[in-house]
Amino acid sequence: MSQQPKITVIGSLNMDLTVTSAKRPAAGETILGERFETFPGGKGANQAVAAARLGADVTMIGMVGQDPFGDELMQVLRQEGVKTEHIGRADTSSGVAVIQVVDGDNSITVIPGANFKLMPDYIEEKRDVIQNSEIVLIQLEIPLETVAAAAKCCEEANVPYILNPAPAQPLPYEIINQAAYITPNESEAAILFEDTDKALQEFPDKLVITKGEEGVVYSGGHVAAFPVSAVDTTGAGDTFNAALGLMLASGSPLAEACSYANAAAALQIGSHGAQAGMPTDAEVIAFMRQKEENPL
Numbered sequence: 001m002s003q004q005p006k007i008t009v010i011g012s013l014n015m016d017l018t019v020t021s022a023k024r025p026a027a028g029e030t031i032l033g034e035r036f037e038t039f040p041g042g043k044g045a046n047q048a049v050a051a052a053r054l055g056a057d058v059t060m061i062g063m064v065g066q067d068p069f070g071d072e073l074m075q076v077l078r079q080e081g082v083k084t085e086h087i088g089r090a091d092t093s094s095g096v097a098v099i100q101v102v103d104g105d106n107s108i109t110v111i112p113g114a115n116f117k118l119m120p121d122y123i124e125e126k127r128d129v130i131q132n133s134e135i136v137l138i139q140l141e142i143p144l145e146t147v148a149a150a151a152k153c154c155e156e157a158n159v160p161y162i163l164n165p166a167p168a169q170p171l172p173y174e175i176i177n178q179a180a181y182i183t184p185n186e187s188e189a190a191i192l193f194e195d196t197d198k199a200l201q202e203f204p205d206k207l208v209i210t211k212g213e214e215g216v217v218y219s220g221g222h223v224a225a226f227p228v229s230a231v232d233t234t235g236a237g238d239t240f241n242a243a244l245g246l247m248l249a250s251g252s253p254l255a256e257a258c259s260y261a262n263a264a265a266a267l268q269i270g271s272h273g274a275q276a277g278m279p280t281d282a283e284v285i286a287f288m289r290q291k292e293e294n295p296l
């Protein structure tokens with residue numbers, strides 16, 4: 001990456017408490033698992049780390065608690081080169097996510113904690129940061145009114161934002177309409193839109209639906225995924241969004257940006273935890289070249 005696009009991420013930071021097991025316990029059942037690990041996570045922090053590793057100049061706006069998890073989450077971001085001076089500290093516990101990984105696929109329960117103390121007036125105070133960005137990445141693990149304030153601020157500053165509507169919830173039309181891109185997966189798209197095919201027509205070149213192994217669709221386009229076997233898919237969507245944002249901020253056309261983002265996500269799912277496997281730009285380019293020469 002020759003230039004460093006300026007990306008601001010507005011979103012969550014969580015400590016991920018991850019259990020890997022051979023199956024999911026049924027209600028009332030106790031099973032023995034294979035491993036337990038804690039990883040830094042949160043959709044916002046994951047997108048920030050992914051973008052920084054790919055070469056962007058990243059600032060994060062968010063909120064952690066005044067607890068050891070908060071210290072650790074901030075420290076990890078700093079080590080990754082993410083600017084953390086706009087992350088506040090609320091008088092509560094940091095966000096946590098309880099994650100169960102089975103056969104590489106995850107189920108996640110998030111306890112928002114400090115992430116839900118990120119309020120619209122805090123975004124207003126950070127207007128300058130938003131104005132100085134080339135692209136803003138937003139997700140839905142912070143209060144909806146804060147998402148709306150961030151969207152309004154981007155709109156007023158004429159800065160495009162990518163909305164990754166995860167975890168999905170019905171959204172006011174303006175938030176969708178103001179977004180430069182909105183990137184649900186298939187189940188999130190079904191929550192946001194009554195008819196996904198119609199929505200693709202209504203929001204051409206804005207609605208980008210990620211379909212896992214089937215790649216990505218948008219109105220008039222399909223971009224194939226890179227077939228790889230997953231160790232842990234936690235953070236794949238975050239890596240995709242960060243890579244997409246980086247490429248679009250660098251002026252790449254949507255199809256090219258999606259292909260690069262698919263490659264980044266394919267590399268990311270080869271490791272345990274959301275952030276460990278996030279690739280550098282050089283790794284993504286080498287992987288894409290190798291797949292071009294040897295697609296299988």
Ligand code: RIB
Pocket residue numbers: 012014015016040041042043046096097108110141234235236237238274
């Ligand atoms: O997208 C993955 C992330 O979702 C995890 O890191 C977890 O914290 C939840 O926010």
